[in-house]
Amino acid sequence: MSMIAPVIAGAQQSKPWEKIPVPPLREFKPQMPKRVELKNGIVIFLQEDHELPFVSGSVLIPGGARDEDAAKTGMVSLYGEAWRTSGTAKMDGDAMDDFLEARAAHIETTGGENSTGLSWDSLKGDSDQVFSLALDLLLHPKFNAEKLQLAQQQAAAGIVRRNDDEAGIAGREATKLVYGPASPYARQAELATIGAVKLTDFEAWHRRTIGGKLIIAVSGDFDGAAMEAKLRAAFESLPAVKAEPQRHESFSEPKPALYFVDKEDVNQSNVQIVGLGTDRRNADVPTLAVMNDILGGGFSSRLFQKIRTEMGDAYAVGGGISFDYDHPGIFNVEVLTKSVSTVDATKAALDEIAGLTTQPFTEEELKRSQEDILNGFLFRYDTREKVLAEQVRLEFYGYPPDYLEKYEAAIPKVTLADLSAAAKKYIHPDKLAVLVVGNKQEIKPGLDELKLGTVHTLDVTIPGMPKGGPGDGGAQQQ
Secondary structure: OOOHHHHHHHHHHHOHHHHOOOOOOOOOOOOOOEEEEOOOOOEEEEEEOOOOOEEEEEEEEEOOHHHOOHHHOOHHHHHHHHHHHHEEOOOEHHHHHHHHHOOOOEEEEEEOOOEEEEEEEEEHHHHHHHHHHHHHHHHOEOOOHHHHHHHHHHHHHHHHOOOOOHHHHHHHHHHHHHHOOOOOOOOOOOHHHHHOOOHHHHHHHHHHHOOOOOEEEEEEOOOHHHHHHHHHHHHOOOOOOOOOOOOOOOOOOOOOOEEEEEEOOOOEEEEEEEEEOEEOOOOOHHHHHHHHHHHHOOOOOHHHHHHHHHOOOOOEEEEEEEEEOOOEEEEEEEEEEEHHHHHHHHHHHHHHHHHOOOOOOOHHHHHHHHHHHHHHHHHHOOOHHHHHHHHHHHHHHOOOOOHHHHHHHHHHHOOHHHHHHHHHHHOOHHHOEEEEEEOHHHOOOOHHHHOOOOEEEOOOOOOOOOOOOOOOOOEOOO
16 A cells, blocks of 8 residues: 555646647638528528538428417427328328438428428439429428328327436426426427327418428538529529518516425436526627536536535536527526435535535636637537538527627637626526425435425326326326
8 A cells, every 4th residue: 555555646646648738729710601592581501512422401491389379289299290201292201211212311301399390311313303302392291191190199109108207307397397387488298289180280380381481401512503503493483481470478587496206216316406598699698608617517517526526426417507599598407316315416506506606716617618618619510511500590590690600709708707797697596496306205304404495296197197007107196
């Protein structure tokens, strides 16, 4: 022992890795796609990349699940499935599968929260045929009752099993605590709502959304002028796009309280500490990004160092303030911990959140987090396809095309004073809700020890499912 210890101590003190020179980050200059706006308002992005003989494309269509009838929640998701599997009058979905498989090509459709979409990819030699088929599916779908039924069956299978996983329960219930269960950003599909969907709903939805501001993006090995001409011929004759109605949504902080879901078949807890976040138009977003990294962005973050490294009480821990593009995101800190360490880990997480306003930020934290974000930023946009996808996103939400460059340039300008001001402005521990999903019998000491008031037990019963049925998943029923 006496001989080994000095050797180890000497190795720790020398830290030779700190002597490795680290070159400065290269300047961020993404290869921007060409933007073309047609006379009808449809927008096209072209990103040439001749490295490999592939061509891929997508069409983004405004309107998604947040716009669907609440009585038919889940309709847009079903639409995204059945649109592709149904096919067109010229080629049904099964025949389309065979056609594409023979060419190692793909055509997919999706239904999301705020948009629906169609995408395709193929070898360069097959790109004309695949694009023609994708265009026919976009403009002339023929929805099929059997494919609707299949999509409903698949969705129902997911619904009845949704309480199997504590992470899924925690994510859904935390979102409902922040936005409210009736919010289009939090409501969930039920057996009754998906069962109410008819083929006529798909047809009406398609007519409603296809006339919106389509954003077409194509990348790969093609001639730019020829591709532009092809897309103009396909889309410029469509009617002028219809303007999307202004959204008038209100958001408020969740009710501060302690919420619990009892899941009897687990030996760990999923803790969600949540509040209302902000959106990306907020000028403080670069500062918030740095603060997020300091709080819970990685191995060196305050949450990780305290709860996992020092206390050893978390499988995973992290989080911060999220910022969506056109509505407030969620403030969320997540702690995954053993049942017996639930109270200690939750207390520690709450202390670290509150500490953002009382424990001064350091130059070391600031510099490290700025480097973390800038390094990750470059990898996030290190290919032309990634840059193209981001430009489509910015176009969709009405952001300026140089948003990325301005955001990247703002990160190094964040100061300690900025961080302190942001913490005082945005961190309000008294406005946070705490949700625990875990095994009540194994959480010792009990949640009362958190001293957050009455423990509100949430009912996650699946409507239409008998108690103890396959949808029970061990979660408490009431």
